[in-house]
Amino acid sequence: MARYEAGIRTEARIVDATRSLLAEGGLEAATLAAICDRADVKAGSFYNLFDSKEAVVLRVVREAIDAVDPDPEQAGTDTTQDLVDAYIRFFEEQPELARVYVLTALQVEGANGARRRFLRHHERRVERFADAMRRGDSTLSTDEATVQAELLLGALDGLAFRWSLDKAFAFADYARRAAKALS
Amino acid sequence: MARYEAGIRTEARIVDATRSLLAEGGLEAATLAAICDRADVKAGSFYNLFDSKEAVVLRVVREAIDAVDPDPEQAGTDTTQDLVDAYIRFFEEQPELARVYVLTALQVEGANGARRRFLRHHERRVERFADAMRRGDSTLSTDEATVQAELLLGALDGLAFRWSLDKAFAFADYARRAAKALS
C-alpha cells in the first residue's frame, strides 16, 4: 500500500492531462490514448493507478465543482446570490467540463453509477439552495424552500444547456433574472 | 428517381424499427446492426435509402416532436398553457426520445449539424411561446415576451433534465408551477 514518489507524481500527471483534455475538447477528446500520450505514460501504468477511464474523469469533474464552492466548509454562510454566482462561474469558466458533467448524467446507468452520483450531488445542492433561501426569508417552510430550490436549479440547468448550444446567449443575465423571479 | 413499392415499404420498416429501438433503449440501443436486424434488411439496403444512421434518427425525433404540436397549422391559436402542456406530454410520452434529442444536441458539432438544427428548432419554439404570451397579455413588448419565453423554456428544459435523472420527480407539477411564476 505504501506509495512511492514516482507513482504519486505519475498520478498527478494523468489527472492534469485529463483535465486539460476535457477542458479543450470534452469527453470526445479525452480518450485513453490521448490521456496517456499527454501524461507520457503507457496504458498499463494508467491502469496500475486507476480502475477505469471513467474514474479519472469523475475525479476531475468533482474537483472542478468543488473549486467554485462559495462555502466549502459548509458553515451555512452562503446566500442564494452566492450560490447562483458560483453556479454561473462554474459554467462560464469550465464550459466543456460542464458539458461532460451533463453528458455523463445522460448516459445509461453503468457499473460506476454516474447517474446516481449526479442525482446525489444535485440533491445536496438543492439542500444548500433551500437552506440559503430560508436564511434569506424566515417565513419560508422547509418544504416550500425545497420546491423553490428545485425550480431555481431546474431553470439554471436549462439556461446553462441553452448557453452550451449557443455561446451568444446571455446566460449570466438570464440566470440572475431567473433567480429573481423564482425566489 | 421513380420509387418502387418495395423500396417505400422497406424505408417504412427501417423508420419503424428505429423508432421502437429508440423508445426502448435510446441511442445506445439503436445501432445500425440492431436497426437492420429488426427491419429485416442488410446494411447495404439501409444505405441505399438513407445517407447515414443519423439521418433516420433525426427523422424519427422530428416526427415525434411534430406529433405533439398543439397547433400544427401554425394558425396562431395556441395558448401558453397549450404549449406547456404539449411540452410536458412529449417528455412524458417519449422519455427516451427526449433523452436522444438532448444527447445529440450535446454532441460535438458534426457534418450533419445536429446542434445547429437543435438551436433553430429552439428558436422557433421561443417564437411560438413569445407569440402566445403576447396574445395572453397585450401589454407585453415583443422583446420582453421573447425574454420571458427563453426563461420559461429554459426552466422547462432544466426540469425535464431533472426528471430524466429521477423518474420520481414530479415533472409536470414543477413545469406548471414554473409556467405560472415565469409568465
Next chain:
DNA sequence: GGCGATTTTGAGCGGACGCTCAAGATGGAC
C-alpha cells in the same frame, strides 16, 4: 418478354477504443 432502373444481398473493410498482462526497471526500507 425485353430491358433499364431500382432494390437487395453477402462479405468485408477500417478504425477507434477500453483494457490486459507478463516481464523488466526502479525505489526504498532494512
Next chain:
DNA sequence: GTCCATCTTGAGCGTCCGCTCAAAATCGCC
C-alpha cells in the same frame, strides 16, 4: 547491498460500430 513492493513498458487482444461495393435479384413500363 539485498530484497520485496511498487511502478513501467511493449505488445497486443477483443469488441463494437458505421459504412462500402460489386454482383445478383426484382420490379414494372413498353
